[in-house]
Amino acid sequence: MAIKQEIFQKTKRTCLYDKHLKLGAMMVEFGGFDMPLLYQSSILQEHKAVREHVGLFDVSHMGEVTVKGKDAERYVQHIFTNDIAGAPVGKIYYGMMCYENGGTVDDLLVYKMGENDFFLVINAANIDKDWAWMQEKAEGFDIDLQNRSDYYGQIAVQGPESEHTVEKVLGLECKELTFYTCKTVLVPHSTLHTPQEIIISRTGYTGEDGFEIYGSHEYINECWDKLIAAGVQACGLGCRDTLRFEVGLPLYGDELTQDITPIMAGLGMFVKLDKAEFIGKEALAKQKADGPAKKLVGIELFDKAIPRHGYTVLNMDGEPIGEVTTGYHTISSDKSVCMALVDAAYSKLDTEVQIQIRKKVFPGKVVKKQFYNKSYKK
Structure with a gap:
């Protein structure tokens, strides 16, 4: 019993945990979090809802790190395989952070929120490891680096009806967003007199059109309730994996690891070897030239x-x-x-x-x- 209690105490919960229990979700441990595998429907039903209509995911377990300051762009360029030089505000980039030998620290999204202002989204299971590594690599850079993973909740609305759903149910204008772009929106706060800032992006992990919304735990709970009340299908980790797998998207720990480089994984298009420098460049350039x-x-x-x-x-x-x-x-x-x-x-x-x-x-x-x-x- 003592061992079980220790394991239970170490498992984190997202801000939507109680919502999952209310919907009868089957909960499992994933990335250190207690997460829904599926709800009272089935993985098949949830999968088809996303492919044919729209589905709702709790992805609040993902990690968020902000990088701001004079050297913010130079720092992100240093740790990131893709090239964000001169990126327009609102643009999102996919890529990897790599060790000096080319092995993968993590794959992540980099949001350009403003001049010298970046928002990095990392994998749940890697938050502590990534954060320690990012701090270590920040030496010598004039930046303000913050781990905001405990503040942000996050939902993903995915499927061919996602745009209509986000606009009609949540009242968020999103038509102007193209694939891999984002914007900040000020939304009313239910208890405070001042609005709060959220981030909405046209991104996802399903191969379908969709949006991801980042905000306070309170706001994300409100969004979840509105979407469920509107009849949107709640979807768990089971169909999240079947959906991403069908379209060839990698999962860290399976298709990318410290021993599997982006070149080995066929993700060379996100490794910009013409950049001046980034961690792991020399090893990845050699591997590409020689062939993995x-x-x-x-x-x-x-x-x-x-x-x-x-x-x-x-x-x-x-x-x-x-x-x-x-x-x-x-x-x-x-x-x-x-x-x-x-x-x-x-x-x-x-x-x-x-x-x-x-x-x-x-x-x-x-x-x-x-x-x-x-x-x-x-």
């Missing part, structure tokens, strides 16, 4: 068996050549597919491979990592 020893690929099985994380990938001679990072029988395409990190020699499309699933071996072939076409609004 392993590459992340998609694999489609010819059978209905489901490949799972950690399962061994074999060549046709039965020799181990890699491991599955994520695998499902996809909801949208009705195929058994996975992403896997394999020896580069076996990464070419249509290469025949096998996957060891328990005591049996199932044949398949290398395919593109994107198993469903994205539907973003450009």
Whole structure:
């Protein structure tokens, strides 16, 4: 009992925790937080709601770090693989933070909020690690670096009806936002006489059009209540993973780790080697020039068996050549597919491979990592 209590006490809760219990969610530990896996519906129903209509996610477990000051842009350029030089206010960039050897610290979003003002969104499981690393790398820069993860709550409204839903239900104008742009909005505060500032961005992790909203815990709770009352489907981590997987989006800990570089993961387009410098540049430039020893690929099985994380990938001679990072029988395409990190020699499309699933071996072939076409609004 004492051990269970210790584990329970270490698990964090988002500002929407009570809302999940009220909706009958199945709760699981993820990234150090007690999060909804699914609600009283099913992963299938929640997945289809996002693909066909609109779904609502609690993503308040994500971390937020602000970087402001004279050297803010120079600092972000130093720790970030993408190039934000001269970025317009309101633009968002995806990229990675890397160790000197090219391994991935985390993948993240960088929001340009103003001149010398940046908003960084990092993964929940990495908040403490990232924050310590960012502080260490801030030496010598004239910046104000703050971890705001405890202040912000965050929801994601995702799906083809998301724009209409955000405008009609929440009263937030968002039509002018294009993919990977954001804005700040002053909204009324229910108890204070002064309005509060929120951030709304046209971003998401589902492959569908959608928005993410950052604000105080109180405001995010109000938004959640309005959306649920309007009939929007609450969606858990289960379909969040199936949705992101179908469109080939990586999950840190699976497709990106301290041992899996952005080049190995096929994310070289977000590594701007023509930048003057950034941490890990030399190692990543060498890896790109030489070619990585392993590459992340998609694999489609010819059978209905489901490949799972950690399962061994074999060549046709039965020799181990890699491991599955994520695998499902996809909801949208009705195929058994996975992403896997394999020896580069076996990464070419249509290469025949096998996957060891328990005591049996199932044949398949290398395919593109994107198993469903994205539907973003450009």
